Amino acid sequence: MSSHTNTEAILETLGRAFGFTSFRPHQDEIIAAILSGRDVFAALPTGGGKSLCYQLPSIVLSGLTVVVSPLIALMQDQVDAAKQNGLAAAFLNSSLAPDEAERVWRSVHDGTTRLLYVSPERLALEGFRGKLRELNVSLFAIDEAHCISEWGHDFRPDYRSLAVIRAEFPSVPIAAFTATATRHVQDDVIRILGLHEPVTIRGDFDRKEIFYRVQRKEKVAEQIVSFVKQHRDEPGIVYRATRKSVDTTTAKLAATGISAARYHAGLSDDERRANQAAFVRDEVQVVVATIAFGMGIDKSNVRWVVHGDMPRSLEAYYQETGRAGRDGEPAEARLFFGPQDIATARYHIDRMELEQERERAEGSLRDMLRFVDAGVCRRTQLLAHFDQDHTGECAGCDICAGDVRTVDRTVPAQMAMSAMVRTGERFGAHHIADIVVGTTTERVEQFGHNEIPTFGVGAEHSRAWWIRLMQDLEAAGLVLRRDGAKSGFSLSAAGRSVLTGKETFIAIERDDAEIERQIGGRKRRSNAPEPSDVPDDDAEALFACLRLLRRTLARQQGVPPYVIFSDKTLRGMARLRPVDESALLDVHGVGETKAARYGAAFLTAITEFASSGECRDDAAPTNDD
Numbered sequence: 241m242s243s244h245t246n247t248e249a250i251l252e253t254l255g256r257a258f259g260f261t262s263f264r265p266h267q268d269e270i271i272a273a274i275l276s277g278r279d280v281f282a283a284l285p286t287g288g289g290k291s292l293c294y295q296l297p298s299i300v301l302s303g304l305t306v307v308v309s310p311l312i313a314l315m316q317d318q319v320d321a322a323k324q325n326g327l328a329a330a331f332l333n334s335s336l337a338p339d340e341a342e343r344v345w346r347s348v349h350d351g352t353t354r355l356l357y358v359s360p361e362r363l364a365l366e367g368f369r370g371k372l373r374e375l376n377v378s379l380f381a382i383d384e385a386h387c388i389s390e391w392g393h394d395f396r397p398d399y400r401s402l403a404v405i406r407a408e409f410p411s412v413p414i415a416a417f418t419a420t421a422t423r424h425v426q427d428d429v430i431r432i433l434g435l436h437e438p439v440t441i442r443g444d445f446d447r448k449e450i451f452y453r454v455q456r457k458e459k460v461a462e463q464i465v466s467f468v469k470q471h472r473d474e475p476g477i478v479y480r481a482t483r484k485s486v487d488t489t490t491a492k493l494a495a496t497g498i499s500a501a502r503y504h505a506g507l508s509d510d511e512r513r514a515n516q517a518a519f520v521r522d523e524v525q526v527v528v529a530t531i532a533f534g535m536g537i538d539k540s541n542v543r544w545v546v547h548g549d550m551p552r553s554l555e556a557y558y559q560e561t562g563r564a565g566r567d568g569e570p571a572e573a574r575l576f577f578g579p580q581d582i583a584t585a586r587y588h589i590d591r592m593e594l595e596q597e598r599e600r601a602e603g604s605l606r607d608m609l610r611f612v613d614a615g616v617c618r619r620t621q622l623l624a625h626f627d628q629d630h631t632g633e634c635a636g637c638d639i640c641a642g643d644v645r646t647v648d649r650t651v652p653a654q655m656a657m658s659a660m661v662r663t664g665e666r667f668g669a670h671h672i673a674d675i676v677v678g679t680t681t682e683r684v685e686q687f688g689h690n691e692i693p694t695f696g697v698g699a700e701h702s703r704a705w706w707i708r709l710m711q712d713l714e715a716a717g718l719v720l721r722r723d724g725a726k727s728g729f730s731l732s733a734a735g736r737s738v739l740t741g742k743e744t745f746i747a748i749e750r751d752d753a754e755i756e757r758q759i760g761g762r763k764r765r766s767n768a769p770e771p772s773d774v775p776d777d778d779a780e781a782l783f784a785c786l787r788l789l790r791r792t793l794a795r796q797q798g799v800p801p802y803v804i805f806s807d808k809t810l811r812g813m814a815r816l817r818p819v820d821e822s823a824l825l826d827v828h829g830v831g832e833t834k835a836a837r838y839g840a841a842f843l844t845a846i847t848e849f850a851s852s853g854e855c856r857d858d859a860a861p862t863n864d865d
């Protein structure tokens with residue numbers, strides 16, 4: 241087969257099985273590499289379409305495709321989603337009863353299962369691998385491959401056992417997938433899995449559909465409630481740092497009539513599972529969670545992610561915000577950040593036992609603080625973290641959108657730092673503020689600090705203003721606390737450069753109440769590549785109607801709604817209003833299997849809406865059995 245026909249055959253399979261007309265970036269290269277028997281390392285961002293890179297080959301390859309996936313709880317959903325596209329998928333993990341597992345094995349043997357999801361624990365079992373060796377395995381796909389690396393944000397010791405695959409299946413290609421793009425992780429994955437001259441792909445990590453905005457925390461629970469109210473009916477995730485704040489934030493949302501479920505490690509497995517399922521199935525609008533939530537959640541219509549506290553690292557922030565907008569439609573990431581976040585982070589760092597761990601955490605904190613407080617495009621900063629160049633301006637962050645004013649604060653910075661130096665670099669923000677404002681407190685008197693030249697030089701601003709300025713200095717890395725959260729400020733080398741006038745200090749100035757008002761009144765700006773949803777009232781109403789139908793169908797089958805059709809597909813239907821199956825097949829995301837299974841139900845709903853202008857209120861018909 242020439243490579244030309246090959247490409248055509250693959251494109252044809254893409255349309256027939258998945259209903260897509262084109263590949264996302266790099267999917268075709270990855271699939272071609274796999275089909276030619278090469279090993280692959282692919283770092284593509286969340287939502288980049290990694291699953292399809294092994295699912296499509298599983299249709300074409302003669303033998304079995306084995307997918308290793310870390311989360312047992314999600315395997316069922318992944319397999320359900322694959323089956324919706326007509327793929328011969330099944331899974332094996334410890335949640336299956338022996339007779340169910342037996343049935344899966346039989347289906348693997350007789351070839352009715354071609355795509356087998358397994359947990360890493362399962363693959364670690366010698367007996368299991370022995371059985372696999374008797375079969376014709378065509379491909380091992382390792383999903384979330386960063387779990388193998390301690391440099392990743394999700395290290396899992398059981399992923400290390402995947403190192404045996406190469407030795408025991410020397411002729412079977414291995415394809416590793418991850419959304420974690422740092423070089424450390426890439427090197428670890430290639431080395432530990434023993435990939436042989438892998439085709440290495442690094443995608444574009446810019447999530448153009450996400451708008452990034454950072455705001456000062458005032459009363460954060462109230463800020464979150466007001467944010468969610470501005471995003472009515474849009475599914476979203478609120479991340480909080482502690483279980484307690486998850487509980488109180490959930491209660492606060494619920495008290496204002498917003499449907500919200502919580503998720504953290506303190507809940508029973510049952511409650512966690514039920515709450516996650518309710519969110520995935522669009523039965524609650526919001527999930528409030530600690531970082532325990534989200535990895536591998538394939539819900540594609542998450543419209544926003546809010547951080548009520550500062551994340552541990554830019555990596556974590558990128559992954560967490562990356563859960564929004566996976567369908568490519570506009571989404572927003574909002575981070576609320578305040579000085580107590582810095583204190584908390586320092587507290588944890590001070591408690592770390594290992595020097596190396598402490599250093600890594602210090603570095604992460606510095607990067608994170610620069611991200612929130614530098615007047616530099618957020619996207620540029622995020623991408624720089626992944627070694628990806630960006631022009632320095634975008635249409636999707638608060639800095640570039642001009643929501644944030646920057647001001648030259650070199651002179652006040654010099655005043656505060658001069659007071660620090662003159663008092664021996666051992667006092668904290670409150671005492672230094674008293675000095676520059678010129679307040680003779682007992683302590684100021686006791687040390688004779690009312691005698692120094694900087695006493696009272698900053699009386700034009702309030703004490704609170706100065707404290708905030710010093711927080712900004714700390715965030716910018718100009719001043720440090722060498723001995724933990726409680727110690728006084730000392731100057732860094734960068735701080736000295738500002739003090740001596742060699743460098744300037746540019747701070748972000750924002751009037752949060754004003755910004756909130758502006759944002760409330762205007763729709764999020766979208767910089768997504770396709771303007772797919774022209775807001776037309778009828779299309780909106782039909783979209784709502786199709787969503788209801790999707791939910792009913794999903795309930796009947798016990799699967800999440802998005803595995804039936806994505807929001808994007810429903811919007812496409814609402815806009816194009818197909819009247820027959822062939823028109824329906826032209827809608828993005830509708831393949832033959834889904835058209836055969838759901839086409840009639842959706843076409844009926846569309847026709848009825850066109851004639852009556854409203855939704856049918858009876859239950860959707862089941863037409864798949």
Ligand code: ADP
Pocket residue numbers: 260261262263264267284285286287288289290291292538540566567806
């Ligand atoms: P990842 O695992 O890389 O985060 P997924 O495999 O879950 O991403 O895919 C994210 C979404 O993109 C899914 O809804 C999927 O159906 C969709 N998708 C994948 N490939 C394509 C494509 N070629 N065209 C359109 N949508 C796609």
Ligand code: MG
Pocket residue numbers: 290291383536
């Ligand atoms: Mg994935």
Ligand code: ZN
Pocket residue numbers: 617618619620632633634635636637638639640641
């Ligand atoms: Zn920007």
